[in-house]
Amino acid sequence: MAIEGLKNIILDYVIKEYLEEDSEPINYETPLISGGIVDSFSMVSMKRFLENKYDIQIPDDRATPDAFDSVNKIADLVEEFVAGKK
Amino acid sequence: MSNIGSYEDRIRNFSWQMAERELDYKPGDPINIGWYCSDRICQLGLAEKVGLIWESHTGLEKRYTYNDIRLASNTIGAFLSGLGLKPEERICLFLDRVPELYLGFLGILKMGGIAQPLFSAFGEEALFVRLENAGTAAVITQKKHLAKVRKIVDRLPELRHIIVVDHDGVSPLKAREVTFSLDKSDPVNEFDVHPTTAESPSVLHYTSGTTGMPKGVKHVHYSLVAQYLTAKWVLDLQPDDIYWCTADPGWVTGTSYGIIGPFSLGVTQCVLDSGFSAEAWYRFIEKRKVSMWYSAPTAIRSLMKAGDELVKKFDLSRLRHLASVGEPLNSEAVVWSERVFGKPFYDTYWQTETGCIVISNYPGMEVRPGSMGKGFPGITAVILDPNKNEPYPVPGKIGLVGLKFDWPSRMRTYWNNEEAFRNKFRNEWYITGDRARLDNDGYFWFAGRDDDIINTAGHLVSPFEVESALLEHPAVAESAVVGKPDPLNLEVVKAFVTLKPGFAAGKDIELEIMNYTRKKLSPLAMPQEIEFVDSLPKTRSGKIMRRILHAREWGEEIGDTSTLEND
Numbered sequence: 001m002a003i004e005g006l007k008n009i010i011l012d013y014v015i016k017e018y019l020e021e022d023s024e025p026i027n028y029e030t031p032l033i034s035g036g037i038v039d040s041f042s043m044v045s046m047k048r049f050l051e052n053k054y055d056i057q058i059p060d061d062r063a064t065p066d067a068f069d070s071v072n073k074i075a076d077l078v079e080e081f082v083a084g085k086k
Numbered sequence: 087m088s089n090i091g092s093y094e095d096r097i098r099n100f101s102w103q104m105a106e107r108e109l110d111y112k113p114g115d116p117i118n119i120g121w122y123c124s125d126r127i128c129q130l131g132l133a134e135k136v137g138l139i140w141e142s143h144t145g146l147e148k149r150y151t152y153n154d155i156r157l158a159s160n161t162i163g164a165f166l167s168g169l170g171l172k173p174e175e176r177i178c179l180f181l182d183r184v185p186e187l188y189l190g191f192l193g194i195l196k197m198g199g200i201a202q203p204l205f206s207a208f209g210e211e212a213l214f215v216r217l218e219n220a221g222t223a224a225v226i227t228q229k230k231h232l233a234k235v236r237k238i239v240d241r242l243p244e245l246r247h248i249i250v251v252d253h254d255g256v257s258p259l260k261a262r263e264v265t266f267s268l269d270k271s272d273p274v275n276e277f278d279v280h281p282t283t284a285e286s287p288s289v290l291h292y293t294s295g296t297t298g299m300p301k302g303v304k305h306v307h308y309s310l311v312a313q314y315l316t317a318k319w320v321l322d323l324q325p326d327d328i329y330w331c332t333a334d335p336g337w338v339t340g341t342s343y344g345i346i347g348p349f350s351l352g353v354t355q356c357v358l359d360s361g362f363s364a365e366a367w368y369r370f371i372e373k374r375k376v377s378m379w380y381s382a383p384t385a386i387r388s389l390m391k392a393g394d395e396l397v398k399k400f401d402l403s404r405l406r407h408l409a410s411v412g413e414p415l416n417s418e419a420v421v422w423s424e425r426v427f428g429k430p431f432y433d434t435y436w437q438t439e440t441g442c443i444v445i446s447n448y449p450g451m452e453v454r455p456g457s458m459g460k461g462f463p464g465i466t467a468v469i470l471d472p473n474k475n476e477p478y479p480v481p482g483k484i485g486l487v488g489l490k491f492d493w494p495s496r497m498r499t500y501w502n503n504e505e506a507f508r509n510k511f512r513n514e515w516y517i518t519g520d521r522a523r524l525d526n527d528g529y530f531w532f533a534g535r536d537d538d539i540i541n542t543a544g545h546l547v548s549p550f551e552v553e554s555a556l557l558e559h560p561a562v563a564e565s566a567v568v569g570k571p572d573p574l575n576l577e578v579v580k581a582f583v584t585l586k587p588g589f590a591a592g593k594d595i596e597l598e599i600m601n602y603t604r605k606k607l608s609p610l611a612m613p614q615e616i617e618f619v620d621s622l623p624k625t626r627s628g629k630i631m632r633r634i635l636h637a638r639e640w641g642e643e644i645g646d647t648s649t650l651e652n653d
């Protein structure tokens with residue numbers, strides 16, 4: 001899976017679902033959890049999106065605030081589980 | 087030596103007048119929380135003491151001495167008065183944990199307004215019902231939350247001003263919107279603090295109800311007396327402490343003990359405007375040399391999950407006293423805390439309606455892991471027999487937690503809902519809605535809620551409010567919402583949903599409904615799981631029987647089903 005494409009999909013989802021109009025632009029490195037854009041409860045719907053989209057299961061002990069703290073980190077996590085399917 | 091000293095001695099000799107004397111307050115005097123938390127501390131010779139250290143998630147720091155706090159709250163108070171806002175008008179703080187939230191809270195109180203803090207993660211519908219119910223006259227917010235306010239402003243004719251504290255000066259403003267910059271405003275040195283009295287309304291916090299929409303809990307300025315004393319005796323705040331309350335002032339802990347308690351005691355407190363991260367929290371405690379830490383079980387369990395090794399990377403040796411609030415603190419967390427921090431978390435129990443801690447573990451007292459502790463001196467807490475609504479004559483039985491309704495920070499009513507207020511009482515006892523038991527030594531032990539309210543991560547969520555939001559989704563025909571056990575958050579929201587014809591259950595629609603609810607209400611209220619069902623259990627009169635679904639989730643006996651309609 002092309003990592004850049006994966007990052008773009010995650011970034012688009014974050015922008016669509018978690019940002020209000022006129023919000024500051026974000027990038028792959030923007031802190032999502034520690035930056036207050038996505039909270040630990042909202043992480044559940046983000047995790048569900050990724051699991052649905054990529055047909056993977058991310059165990060709860062891997063779905064930590066630190067692992068979801070940026071698009072880059074999320075993409076690394078997803079890539080690991082997608083690779084594990086093969 | 088702790089501030090409380092001997093709990094037993096305090097119980098024997100207690101009078102709220104002791105706190106009044108310490109605050110130099112006499113019945114009949116004006117009493118204004120904003121003044122007590124800023125001007126008075128300056129008058130006590132602490133004008134140059136740092137009262138607030140604020141840090142953003144990017145590491146940006148701002149420091150405010152008590153004189154800075156006095157000036158900033160004056161400046162905000164004067165600005166609000168200048169807009170034509172009057173005493174007792176409701177002014178909403180819809181802000182992240184930025185300095186304007188803490189300073190604006192005091193500024194509102196100083197000009198006589200009623201501060202209405204709301205959690206900034208609320209979605210537009212949750213925001214709307216609370217502003218509409220309160221008849222809010224002004225909202226203080228940030229650019230990032232402006233879009234949510236704009237979506238509902240046309241439905242709020244009483245809302246006259248939307249004050250944006252971080253406007254860039256470029257984006258066009260709309261009707262009713264105005265900018266305010268604390269940093270760029272000339273500090274107001276002299277400000278006529280409104281002479282509020284003991285029963286003048288001060289704060290309006292919204293809390294969830296079982297059957298109705300959220301209720302506005304009205305507090306008054308006299309609440310200061312109890313918030314001051316409980317912060318002193320339970321949190322044990324002392325002059326040299328660096329205090330960190332992790333609660334957001336959108337909720338009552340964040341105002342009673344994140345603003346009023348520490349500032350009225352002239353303590354230095356620090357604020358981290360950041361989402362949760364175990365490493366970031368430990369780093370913050372180390373960097374700020376936090377000595378008193380007031381947090382919540384969900385956060386503590388999340389730290390446990392992050393592991394003991396992480397704790398060892400940081401110097402947390404300044405920590406002197408730890409306390410917890412929001413939901414029952416499990417005994418494992420107390421034991422873990424003793425192991426890794428060398429001291430236990432002291433559990434505290436109270437509610438939005440009580441305004442202050444009413445049952446607690448106290449410094450110097452034996453902590454029984456898993457127990458709520460004992461009643462605060464001057465507050466009569468009992469376990470009521472639910473059949474007689476009288477205290478059980480002997481300890482040991484599970485019943486309703488009742489309180490004699492006579493302490494300074496008790497709520498005065500629910501805003502525009504006197505009937506709901508009256509319904510909180512049985513035989514003169516205030517009914518908390520929680521069940522517990524007493525042991526032979528006077529310790530309370532939490533047993534559960536007595537209603538359908540969901541306690542998730544220490545925040546109460548109304549199943550009714552979530553069900554109402556779900557029904558607005560085009561695919562949802564019926565819904566029932568209950569709490570589901572969760573190892574981290576105590577419980578989380580689970581929805582049972584029947585779909586309208588033409589819609590099929592599946593992962594995509596589940597996610598769509600989850601996100602719909604999150605945006606409309608809040609992330610806390612978003613169902614973490616949706617179970618699609620063909621029908622919901624109902625009484626013969628058509629009322630959905632949530633308790634059956636709840637019992638299934640918790641593996642409990644379903645109980646009487648005689649009123650259940652036949653399939």
